[in-house]
Amino acid sequence: METEPTEFNNPPRVGSFARTSTGLSDYQVKMVFIMPTMILLILMNIFPLLWSLVLSFYKYRVNRPDLPPEFIGFKNYVRLLSDPDVWGYFQTTAYFVVTAVSAQFLIGFGVALLLNREFRYKGLVTTLILLPMMLSPVIVGLFWRFLFKSDTSGLINYFLLPLLNFVQATPIPWTTDPKFAMVSIVIVDTWMWTPFMMLISLAGLSAIPKYLYEAADVDRASNWFKFRWITLPLVSPLLMIAILFRTMDAFKMFDIVYVLTREGGPGTATETVSMNLYKLAFRSFNTGKSCAMAYILLIVIVALSNIYVKYLNQLKREA
Amino acid sequence: MPTRRNFSYYLSRFSILLVVLIYLIPIYWIIVTSLKYGSDISAPFPKFFFKITFENYQKLFASKYFSQLLNSIIIGFTSTILAVGIGTLSAYAFSRFKIAGEDDLLFFILSTRMLPPIVVVIPIYLMYTVLKLRDTHFGLILLYTTFNLSFAVWLMKGFIDEIPKEYEDAALVDGYTRFQAFIKVVLPQASTGIAATAVFCLITAWNEFAFALVLTEVGGKAVTAPPSIVSATGKTGYDWGKVAAGTFIFLVPVAIFTFLVRKHLLRGVTFGAIKK
Numbered sequence: 001m002e003t004e005p006t007e008f009n010n011p012p013r014v015g016s017f018a019r020t021s022t023g024l025s026d027y028q029v030k031m032v033f034i035m036p037t038m039i040l041l042i043l044m045n046i047f048p049l050l051w052s053l054v055l056s057f058y059k060y061r062v063n064r065p066d067l068p069p070e071f072i073g074f075k076n077y078v079r080l081l082s083d084p085d086v087w088g089y090f091q092t093t094a095y096f097v098v099t100a101v102s103a104q105f106l107i108g109f110g111v112a113l114l115l116n117r118e119f120r121y122k123g124l125v126t127t128l129i130l131l132p133m134m135l136s137p138v139i140v141g142l143f144w145r146f147l148f149k150s151d152t153s154g155l156i157n158y159f160l161l162p163l164l165n166f167v168q169a170t171p172i173p174w175t176t177d178p179k180f181a182m183v184s185i186v187i188v189d190t191w192m193w194t195p196f197m198m199l200i201s202l203a204g205l206s207a208i209p210k211y212l213y214e215a216a217d218v219d220r221a222s223n224w225f226k227f228r229w230i231t232l233p234l235v236s237p238l239l240m241i242a243i244l245f246r247t248m249d250a251f252k253m254f255d256i257v258y259v260l261t262r263e264g265g266p267g268t269a270t271e272t273v274s275m276n277l278y279k280l281a282f283r284s285f286n287t288g289k290s291c292a293m294a295y296i297l298l299i300v301i302v303a304l305s306n307i308y309v310k311y312l313n314q315l316k317r318e319a
Numbered sequence: 320m321p322t323r324r325n326f327s328y329y330l331s332r333f334s335i336l337l338v339v340l341i342y343l344i345p346i347y348w349i350i351v352t353s354l355k356y357g358s359d360i361s362a363p364f365p366k367f368f369f370k371i372t373f374e375n376y377q378k379l380f381a382s383k384y385f386s387q388l389l390n391s392i393i394i395g396f397t398s399t400i401l402a403v404g405i406g407t408l409s410a411y412a413f414s415r416f417k418i419a420g421e422d423d424l425l426f427f428i429l430s431t432r433m434l435p436p437i438v439v440v441i442p443i444y445l446m447y448t449v450l451k452l453r454d455t456h457f458g459l460i461l462l463y464t465t466f467n468l469s470f471a472v473w474l475m476k477g478f479i480d481e482i483p484k485e486y487e488d489a490a491l492v493d494g495y496t497r498f499q500a501f502i503k504v505v506l507p508q509a510s511t512g513i514a515a516t517a518v519f520c521l522i523t524a525w526n527e528f529a530f531a532l533v534l535t536e537v538g539g540k541a542v543t544a545p546p547s548i549v550s551a552t553g554k555t556g557y558d559w560g561k562v563a564a565g566t567f568i569f570l571v572p573v574a575i576f577t578f579l580v581r582k583h584l585l586r587g588v589t590f591g592a593i594k595k
Contacts (some may be wrong), residue, residue, distance in 0.1 A: 012544070020532060023496025026416060033412035034562065036405045037428070037468060044465040048442030062445060082407045111338055114331050127581050134577040136526035138545050139566050143349055146559050151363070155348060158365050164325050183543045191341070198586060200424040203585055203593060241592055252435030255528045259549055279439045283531055287445070309426055310323065 051299075056291035063285040076292035086276070086293075093272040096182065097250040100189045107190065108197025110211055115198070116205040130199060132192045138255035144188045145260050148174035172204070178269035181261045185270055188256055193246060200242040204235035237315050244308045251304065255280065273297055349570070353562035360559050368530055375564035381460035383538070384565055387547040394456055394543060395524040398463035403517045405464070406471025407479075409508070412499060414479040415487075425473070429590065432469040439466075444533055454539040459563065467520040470590065474519070477591035478512025479505065515583040518576050525573065544569050 024032065056076055060069035079084050115126065132140065147155045150173035157164070157171040161165055164171060172185040203227040208231065216226050263279065264271030271279075277297065281290035351369075351377070354361060359369045379385070413421060431439075443462060444453070452458035482505060490500040506513075528545045535542045537550050548565045551557070577584070584592050 023498055026497055026543060027579055028450075029497045029501075030412045030416045030418070033408040034418070037409040037472060040405065040465050040468060041428065043429060044443070044461065045439070046444050051445065052442035053440075062448060098469070111334070114334050114338075117331075119332075121334070125339055128339065129335075129348070130581065131574060131577055132571055134522055134526075134561060135570060136528065136545050136573075138528040138549055139569060142549055142557075142562065143345065143566055146352070146557070146562070147345060147348065153361065153363055153365060154342070155365050169322075191345070195342075198590060199585055200589070200593065238593065241589065245589060252437075253564060254437055256437065258528075258532075274435045274437050277435070277441075278533075281437070281441045281444075287330075294441050298434060299439055301434055301438075302430065305430060309429075 027167040052291040052294060054140070055288050056295050058288045060288040061285050062287040069288070071147055072131060076289045077255055077296070080123075080289065080293055080296060089271055089273045089276045090222060092182075092268075092270065093251065093253075093274075096185065096253065096270075096272060097247055099182075099189075100186045100193075100250055101243060101246045102247060103186060103190045104194045104197045105239070108194045108242075109239065110203045111194070112198045112201030116202060127200075129195045131195075133195050135192070136255075137192060137253075138259050140192055141188055141259040144191075150174060150176055160260065161244055167313070169318050175261050176266055178266050181266060181270045185256055189250065189253065193249075197242050200238055204238035205231070206233045213268075240311065241315070244311065248301070248308060251301070275288060324425060336538060346570075349563050349566050352559060353567045355560055357558070357560055375560040378558070378561050378579050379568070380562050382551075382561075384544070384547060386543050388544050388568070390456065390541055391543040391545075394459045394463060394541070395521050397456075398460045398467060398524050399517050399520040400470045401460070401464040401465035402520050403475075403513060406468050406516070407475045407506075407513060409472045410475030410479050411505060415484070425476075427467045428472050432466065436527075437533075439558070440530055440533045442532075447534060454535045454541045456541050458534060459543070462529065463524045466527075466530070467523055469521070471516050474516045474587065474591045475509070478509050478516070479587065481594075482508045500514060515580050515587060517593065518580045519587040522573055522576055527551055558571055 023143060055069065057071060058069040059075075061067060111129075115122065124241065139309050150153075150171060152158050152161060152171050154171070154174075156174065160172070172180055175182050212230050212234075214224060216230060221229075241260045252274055253272060257270050257272055258278070261270045263283075264275040274297075277290060279292050280286050282291055334492050354371045354373070355369050356372050356374065358368045412418065413425065418424065447458050452461070468563045486508065487500045489495075490504045491497065493504065494578070526545065527543070528549070531543045532546045532549075535546060535560070537546075544565070548562060548569065551561065580587060
């Protein structure tokens, strides 16, 4: 029996020329939909970045419009790369990234293992812990400066008082002593971002099929064996994503340093690359040199994010 | 099988309690400090019992804080609407059409967000100086829109990918144009995703500090709340009661919005890399 062609047995050919008679063609829709994004990104990203690339070869101060930019070739780059202080800022940044991200990873994954079971108020507890990472880092940093006050009126020192009395130490000058300033920045960053690690770990843990553990129980596997050979291999791809995300983010950290240790103090004890760049550009107004510094940083970030995207694509293929 | 209340049970309960306290105490302390008299705040030891006062909030009313909070609201909402609107269009195109060099384009869009804000803001500062856009609402809206756009495209692409193509195909067969199908079929299906994306963009714009710090003047007309709270130092350092009150008012909307998107949090904080 012949059936009339209907929309059910005769699927439409999306994008076929038959449709172009009414309204915009698919090609036009595509262009109209993508153009605003591209125009905005070109105007607000590509153009300014090209401009600053050009300026990175000039001696130029934006606060002195009377002095015309003077072309000096690669001198800005040479000066920066041969300056031991610049390498120092990169080291400070690397130290911060490694300590903060490992602390967040270990604590976050640990807490996720604890939370990955049913208990009363679990939803409430999880939501509460997740709040800090949605808060403004600069505001959190500012308030922690209050908690970190160097005498006993600061909450942290007050809580540590029994311990301090025991070892006969004076209250810790958290944010004003070069020995402790970086520690306090790591603590604040860890407080903010451990929930991020926890959230991703929890997602990974809850996706592990229960029957794997049941099978292991039948074989009387130890808890360690289950953790090592079931839990870890199955959550590790997600954990890698989390670590990569946090590494990229920690690398550009600016807000907490700006407010907690007053622009990278004491001295340059906590001066990260971003902080140094800010000072170069908007404190000493070395515009040309700061553009060169920005480009050095940009190359590092692009290299890092390339590794990141490659890894992410690899994960997608495996999934 | 009854749960055995062994050592590991109590250890896990204790750890959960400890973690909750570590996260609650700073937030509790913000609220408490905002309700204290200055003399109680600067006491040699923290005071857990004190006389409640609203003088810190009254001080805020007397200052420019609320007009700066209004700046945050205007800039945050306008840039969010623009970013989500433009981003959803592009996300649809990326999701449904073949685009030459699609992966590279998407990576390029994302890379603008991966750069440190200070790297981005130096050339913007130069450009805004020439265009006289520094310390204007328009300048910040434009920058926040661009900044959130990459995020909106990535997140919305994920949400639109999940809507079956068959819905639009059916609409196209029924004589809808592609544009009508997008408006009448895709958008309603994507509404949850749009709402979640908007909330994330709003929170990002609301919290943003580095751009606002560089591109506004202290006490200027377009200053948003974060630089305003941070720059409010007196001769003797911060008035912590006032800081706490301003912080509390600033944080409440974020807390409410976070609660609203708690189901999409994972997706939001990973640019849609992890869907759940």
